[in-house]
Amino acid sequence: MKAMIREPALAPEGLLKIEWVQKHMPILNEIRRDFSERRPFAGMRVGICLHLEAKTAYLALVLKAGGAEVAICGSNPLSTQDDVCAGLAEQGVAVYAHHGCTAEEYNTFLNKVLDTRPELVIDDGGDLVHLLHTDRRELLPDIIGGAEETTTGILRLKAMEAEGTLAFPMVAVNNGACKHLFDNRYGTGQSTWDGIMRTTNLTVCGKTVVVAGYGWCGKGVAMRAKGLGARVIVTEVDPIAANEALMDGFQVMPMIEAAKLGDFFVTVTGCTNVIRAEHFAVMKDGAILANAGHFDVEINKNDLMAMAQSHRPARRNIEEFVLKDGRRLYLLAEGRLVNIAAADGHPAEIMDLSFALQALSLEYLINNAGQLPPKVLPVTREIDLKVASLRLKALGVEIDELTPEQQRYLASWRHD
Numbered sequence: 001m002k003a004m005i006r007e008p009a010l011a012p013e014g015l016l017k018i019e020w021v022q023k024h025m026p027i028l029n030e031i032r033r034d035f036s037e038r039r040p041f042a043g044m045r046v047g048i049c050l051h052l053e054a055k056t057a058y059l060a061l062v063l064k065a066g067g068a069e070v071a072i073c074g075s076n077p078l079s080t081q082d083d084v085c086a087g088l089a090e091q092g093v094a095v096y097a098h099h100g101c102t103a104e105e106y107n108t109f110l111n112k113v114l115d116t117r118p119e120l121v122i123d124d125g126g127d128l129v130h131l132l133h134t135d136r137r138e139l140l141p142d143i144i145g146g147a148e149e150t151t152t153g154i155l156r157l158k159a160m161e162a163e164g165t166l167a168f169p170m171v172a173v174n175n176g177a178c179k180h181l182f183d184n185r186y187g188t189g190q191s192t193w194d195g196i197m198r199t200t201n202l203t204v205c206g207k208t209v210v211v212a213g214y215g216w217c218g219k220g221v222a223m224r225a226k227g228l229g230a231r232v233i234v235t236e237v238d239p240i241a242a243n244e245a246l247m248d249g250f251q252v253m254p255m256i257e258a259a260k261l262g263d264f265f266v267t268v269t270g271c272t273n274v275i276r277a278e279h280f281a282v283m284k285d286g287a288i289l290a291n292a293g294h295f296d297v298e299i300n301k302n303d304l305m306a307m308a309q310s311h312r313p314a315r316r317n318i319e320e321f322v323l324k325d326g327r328r329l330y331l332l333a334e335g336r337l338v339n340i341a342a343a344d345g346h347p348a349e350i351m352d353l354s355f356a357l358q359a360l361s362l363e364y365l366i367n368n369a370g371q372l373p374p375k376v377l378p379v380t381r382e383i384d385l386k387v388a389s390l391r392l393k394a395l396g397v398e399i400d401e402l403t404p405e406q407q408r409y410l411a412s413w414r415h416d
C-alpha cells in the first residue's frame, strides 16, 4: 500500500493548508525552483519522520520536486493532521500516519517508511534512526546518511556516536545557526503560547509562569511570557543558563519553590521527571501544566494519575486531575509538545529556515556520499549562510559587505 491514512477525502482541505504555508516559505520556494531544474535527488528514496502538518508536507514536496521518492510518517501522534496527510498522499508521497495513532501503529508507520528502503532519512527525535540500528539493521547498507531536526534526537545520536554504534553520518540540523536561533527560540516561544492560549482561553498577564529549562526553547518561552505580562520564574540545573536567566531579568529558584507559586508551568528541558509528585503536592489549585520539550516525559503523568482521586477531560486537550485534597491540576495535550499537539506548531516563516537547512543538508550528504564519517556532523557554514542570505533576499533586506581592508584587518594579528 502506498499510503496508510485516515481520510483521503480530506485532501482538498489539506492542500489548502499546504498552499497557505507555501506562500510564507520563500526560502523553500527558491530551493524548490532550483531543485526542480537540477533534480539532485533523481531516483533516490528519502524516508522522513517529522511532525506531519503543512510545513513538513511542503518540505516533502520540495524534495519530491528534486526527484526524490518520499515516504513519510508523523513523529508524534497528536501533531499529525489527517487533512494534510490526505493532501500529501494525493500529491504522490507515501504517507503512513494518522492523528492519535497508538504506540503500536506509530511503530508500524515507522517500519512502513523503512520498508521503502530509504537512502536518506530525516528524523525528529531519533526514532527512525533508532529502529534502523535495532530491528531494521538489514537496511543499513542502503543508507547514505540523514539529518536530525531536534535537540533531543541529537542527544541520542551523540550517545550512539560515543558508543561507536552510529552507522552513518547524521547532520545535526538543530545545531545549525539558522535552526536553533530562530526555530527553538522564536518558534517555540510564539507557538507554545499560541498552544496554551488557544487551548485554555485564559489570560497570561498578571499570572506567574514557571519555565523549566533556559536553553534555546526556554529563552523563547520565557521572553514571550514576559511580553504577555506574566511574572516569570525559571528553573535550571546549569549554573551558566541560570545566570543568563537572572541577567535577562527572571527569577530563578528550584522547582520545589517555584511549584508553590506558578499558575502556568512549561517544561522545555529535554530531560525527564522535571515536574513530579513532590511538586504536584505543593501546587496551587488550578495550576496549568504544559510541556514543549520533545518527549512527554518531562511532566510525570504516572505520579499525577496516582495522586488524583479522579480525572476527566475538562475541555479539548485539557485533562483535569482532582487531587485527594480537592486541588485541581490541569494537564494540556497529555504532556506532549503543547505547541504542536494543541496548535499548529511553529509559524511557516520559522520552519522555512529549519526545513531549508534540512533540504540542503540532504543534498550535501549525496554530494559527499561515501566520504563522510558515521558521526554527528554540523550543518556546514556555507549552508547556514546560504539559508540566511536567501531569507534576507526574500525580505528585500540588504547588508554591508566587508571591504578588502576590513577582511585583512580581521585576519591579521599584527599592528600595521
Ligand SMILES: NC(=O)c1ccc[n+]([C@@H]2O[C@H](COP(=O)([O-])OP(=O)(O)OC[C@H]3O[C@@H](n4cnc5c(N)ncnc54)[C@H](O)[C@@H]3O)[C@@H](O)[C@H]2O)c1
Residues within 6 Å of the ligand: 150, 151, 152, 153, 180, 183, 184, 188, 212, 213, 214, 215, 216, 217, 218, 235, 236, 237, 238, 241, 268, 269, 270, 271, 272, 274, 292, 293, 294, 295, 337, 338, 339, 340, 346
Ligand atoms: N516544542 C518545539 O517545537 C521544540 C522545538 C525545538 C526543540 N524542542 C525540544 O525542546 C527541548 C529543549 O530544547 P532546547 O533546544 O531548548 O535544548 P537546550 O539544550 O538548549 O536547553 C535545555 C535546557 O534545559 C536545562 N535542563 C535540563 N534538565 C533540567 C531539569 N531537570 N530542570 C531544569 N532545567 C533542566 C538544561 O540545563 C538546558 O539549559 C528538547 O527536548 C528539544 O528537542 C522542542
